[in-house]
Amino acid sequence: MAKQPMLKFVTVQRDMPEKRGPEVRREDFHEIYAEFADAKAAEQAARCSQCGVPYCQSHCPLHNNIPDWLRMTATGRLKEAYELSQETNTFPEICGRICPQDRLCEGNCVIEQSGHGTVTIGAVEKYITDTAFEEGWVEDIVPASERPESVGIIGAGPGGLAAADRLRRAGVQVTVYDRYDRSGGLMTYGIPGFKLEKDIVMRRNAQLEKGGVEFVLNCNVGEDITFQEIREKHDAVLLATGVYKTRDLGGPGSGSAGIVRAIDYLTASNRASFGDDVPEHADGSLWAEGKRVVVIGGGDTAMDCVRTAIRQGATSVKCLYRRDRANMPGSQREVANAEEEGVEFVWMAAPKGFKGDPVSGVVVQRMRLGQPDATGRRSPEPIEGEEYTEDADLVIKALGFEPEDLPTLWGEEELPVTRWGTVKADFRTGATDMDGVYAVGDIVRGASLVVWAIKDGRDAADAIIERFNAAAADIAAE
Template identity: 80%
Template sequence: MAKQPMLKFVTVGRDMPEKRAASVRREDFNEIYAEYADAKAKEQAGRCSQCGVPYCQSHCPLHNNIPDWLRLTAEGRLQEAYDISQATNTFPEICGRICPQDRLCEGNCVIEQSGHGTVTIGAVEKYITDTAWDEGWVKPIQPSQERAESVGIIGAGPGGLAAADVLRRAGVQVTVYDRYDRGGGLMTYGIPGFKLEKDVVMRRIEQLEQGGVEFVLNCDVGKDIAFDEIRNKHNALLIATGVYKSRDLPGPGAGAKGIVRAIDYLTASNRLSFGDSVPEYESGELNAEGKQVVVIGGGDTAMDCVRTAVRQGAKSVKCLYRRDRENMPGSQREVQNAEEEGVEFQWLSAPKGFAGDPVSMVKVQQMRLGQPDATGRQSPEPIEGAEHDEPADLVIKALGFEPEDLPTLWNQKELEVTRWGTIKAEFTTGQTAMDGVFAVGDIVRGASLVVWAIRDGRDSAAAMLDYLNDAQSVAAE
C-alpha cells in the first residue's frame, strides 16, 4: 500500500523556508526567505489535514483550491498543482510572496486552531509557481479564437493585469494604459524588492505582452490622452487606477523640507533597483543614508518604509503609530521582521508638530486608547502633558492613500463616486453608471490588498465578457 502523503501535522512541525539573518539581509534588497527544497515542500504540504470544510479556502479572497494543490505537491505532482493554483489565481507566485497569509488562509487553518501550527500555505504556493516558471510550464496566452472587440484598461496594477489576462484568454483585444514607464503599479514601484523581487513582476508582464496584450506606458489619462478618446476607441473600458493620493500630516511645520510621502520614497528606491537614474535619491532628498529617520503610520506601507530605510544605511529608524501593537493594520510578521532588522517602534505615539526647515525634530504626543469608533476599534486620544521630542532628518508620511478626483481630472462629471471619492461600481461585476465602463480594485474598495485587486479584476473581466456577448447578440439581431 502506498504511504499516506497527507495528515502529517501530528508528527511533522511547521517549518518555514529559511530566513536570512537580519544582519545579512539589512545589506541588500533581496527577498528574505530562501526557497523550499523539493523534499521540504512535499513535507510541509503533507501537513495539511484535508479537512472537510477548508477554512483556508473560504478565507482566501480568490477561494483558491488550497487543499487540492497541497495534496498534489505532497504527492510530487507539481505541474498539476500549478494548473489548479493558476485556475483561480492569475499571479500565485506574487500572492505567495506578499499576501498577509497570517490574516487570511494560514490564519484560518484548522490545524492551527488545534495547536499544531498552520500549514505554510504561502511558501508552498510560491514554490509551486517558481518551479512552474523554471520548468517552462508557464506559457504565453494563446486564445483558441480571436475576437474583434477590444477593451481598454486604465491602470497596469494587479486588478488591471488580472482582467487583461482573463479577457485575452477569451480572445478579446486588450490595451492597457498606465502613467508609469513600467507596468505592475504598486507591485513594481510601491512594494520593495525584499518582499517582491522585481523580475517576478516583469516576467508576468512579459508573458501578457507575448500573449498579445498591448501596453501604452508613460500615458497619463487626462493629460496625455483624453478619457473620451480611450472610451471611443474600445468596446468596453476598465478603470483600475488604484489610489495614489497620500493622506497628509496635520500640525505646525508639516510642510518643512525633509518631510516626504511614502509613495515618493518607495518609488525612488525601487527605481534604483532597476538601475534608473534617480536625482531625488542622489541629492539625498529621498535617501535615508546616515539619517535619523522617523516613519509615521502603522500599515504595510509604513513597514516597507522602515525596512527600506534600514537597507539604505539610516543612522536610526523609528516608527510612530497612534494605536498599540495589537491594533495596528500592518502584518505582525512584517513588524517582527522590522524589529529583527533594528527598527524601533513607538506605540501610542502621534506627531503633534515639527521643528526646523529642513526638519530636525518631531514633536511626539503620547496617546491612549479611548472609546471604540464606528468600526469598533478604540479611538486614540492624547494624554495631556505627555509629550517628547524625537530628532529626525527625514520624516516619511505613511498614513495611507486616498483616491484622486477622477471625475475632475478626466472631465467626466457623470462618473459617479462615493463620499470617499472611490468610484461607485456594482459589487462583483464592477459595472459603473456609465455604459460599458467598469471599475475594479482600490479605486472602488479603497486602499486594500493585491489579492483583492486580482479577485476584482477576474470577476469584472467575466462581467465584461458578458457585456460584449450581449452587445454582439443585439448587433446580430
C-alpha cells in the same frame, strides 16, 4: 493499505523556508526567504489536515483551492498543483510573496486554531509557480480564436493586469494605459524588492505583452489622452487606477523640508533597483543614509519604508504608531522582520508637530486607547501633558492612500463617485452607471490588498466577456 500522505501536522512541525539573517539581509534588497527544496515543500504541504470545511479557502478572496494543491504538492503532482493554482489566481507567485497570509488563509487554518501551527500556504504557493516557470510549464497566452471587441484598461496594477490576462485568453483585444514607464503599478514601484523582486513582476508583464496585450506607458489620462477618446476607441473601458493620493499630516512645521510621502520614497528606491537615474537619491532628499529616520503609520506601507531605510544605511529608524501592537493594521510578520533588522517601534505615539526646516524633530503626543469606534477598534486619545521630541532628519508619511479626484482630473463630471472619492461600481461585476465602463480594485474599495484587486479584475473581465457574448447573440438573432 496505502500510506496516508497527508495529516502530518501531528508529527511534522511547521517550518518556513530558510530566512537570511538580519545582519545579511539588511545589506541588500533581495528577498529574505529562500526557496523551498522539493522535499521540504512536499513535507510541509503534507501537514494539511484536508478538513471538510477548508477555512483557508473560504478566507482567501480568490477562494483558491488550497487543500487540493497542497495534496498534489505532497504527493509529487506538482504540475497539476500549478495548473489548479492558476485556475483561480492570475499571479499566485506574487500572492505567495506579498499576501498577508497571517490575516487570510494561514490565520484561519484549522490546525493553527488547534495549536499545531499553520500550514505554510504562502511559501508553498510561491514554490509551485516558481517551479512551473523553471520547468517550462507556464504556457504563453494563445487565445483559441480572436474576437473583434476591444477593451481599454486604465491602470497597469494587479487589477488591470489580471483583467488583461483573462480578456486576452478569451481573444479580446486589450490596450492598457498607465502613467508610469513600467507596468505593474505598486507591485513595481510601491513594494520593495525584499518582499517582491522586480524580475517576478517583469516576467508577468512580458508574458502579457507577448500574448498580445498592448501597453501605452508614460500616458496620463486627461493630459496625453482624454477619457472620452479612450471610450470612443474601445467597446468597454475598465478603470483600475488604484489610489495614490497620500493622506496628509497637519500641525506646526508639517511643510518643512525633509518630510516626504511614502509613495515618493518607495518609488525612488525601486527605481534605483532598476538601475534608473534617481536625482532624489543624489541630492539626498529621498535617501536615508546617515539620517535619523522616523516613519509615521502602522500599515504595510510603513513597514516597507522602515525596512527600506535600514537598507539605505540610516543611523536609526523609528516607527510611530498611535495605537498598540495588537491594534496595528500591518502584518505582524512584517513587524517581526523589521524588529529583527533593527527598527524601533514607538507604540501609542502620534505626531503633534515638527521642529526645524529642514526638519530636525517630531513633536510626539503620547496616546492611550479609549472606547471602541464604529469599527470596533478602540480609539486612541491623547494623554494631557505627555509630549516629547523625537529627533529626526527624515520623516516619512505612511498614513495610507486616498483616491484622486478622477472626475476633475479627467474632466469627466459624469463619472459616478462616492463621497469618499472612490468610483461607484457593482462589487460583483465592476460595472458602473456609465455604459460600458467598469472599475475594479482600490479605486472602488479604497486602499486594500493586491489579492482583492486580482479578484476584482478577474470578475470584471468575466462580466465584460458576458456583455460581449450577449451583444453578439442579439446580433445573430436579428
